Amino acid sequence: MSVWKFAAVTLLLIVAAPVLGLSYDNAAKPYTATNETHTLTDSWRSVDEADRAASFSDEIVVVYNETTLDEGSDYRWNDSTGEFRRVNGSSAPDGATVDITYDYTARSDSTKGVNSILSAGATAFPYLLLMFMAVAVLNLMELI
Incomplete structure (x- = not known):
């Protein structure tokens, strides 16, 4: 997978996870x-x-x-x-x-479970983005 495809998927997940989390949070x-x-x-x-x-x-x-x-x-x-x-x-x-x-x-127990998984994923996304940015910068500098 190219760095740019990885970036696109990562950005989509960063935007989608909080939105999905909010919809589950309001599903009571x-x-x-x-x-x-x-x-x-x-x-x-x-x-x-x-x-x-x-x-x-x-x-x-x-x-x-x-x-x-x-x-x-x-x-x-x-x-x-x-x-x-x-x-x-x-x-x-x-x-x-x-x-x-x-x-x-x-909320139902399944809704609470999905929401906690989405929250955990949303917490990890900024770190993934930072890793992607580091890889992209090193790739642009042709160090990788």
Whole structure:
């Protein structure tokens, strides 16, 4: 393979890998977790799907003794991390058992695997490009 063909293939891969990685990164399906049982405390706690989820809905439904609690006055919800906690003065006591329902998106295991492979490949491409450039310069100087 000539140096120029190698360069063309390398440049195509450098451009294509991040684009493919982004498409896999955005390939998440919507799910609903219904009536997860949790203990409401003053410390931040994670919902069951926190490790699996790519994103969470802005709002959740928290029910204590068949009463829906109010976000802000009874609990706080962090939709970036999937964590919740009791607010001081909440109508639910510290340590109360609550049921939580929320929406989230998650990637399949195969999508996560493909994305990690593409990310690793994208990390290696700059080094490959530097190697190609060194070979091209040496070839132009007729040292190879």
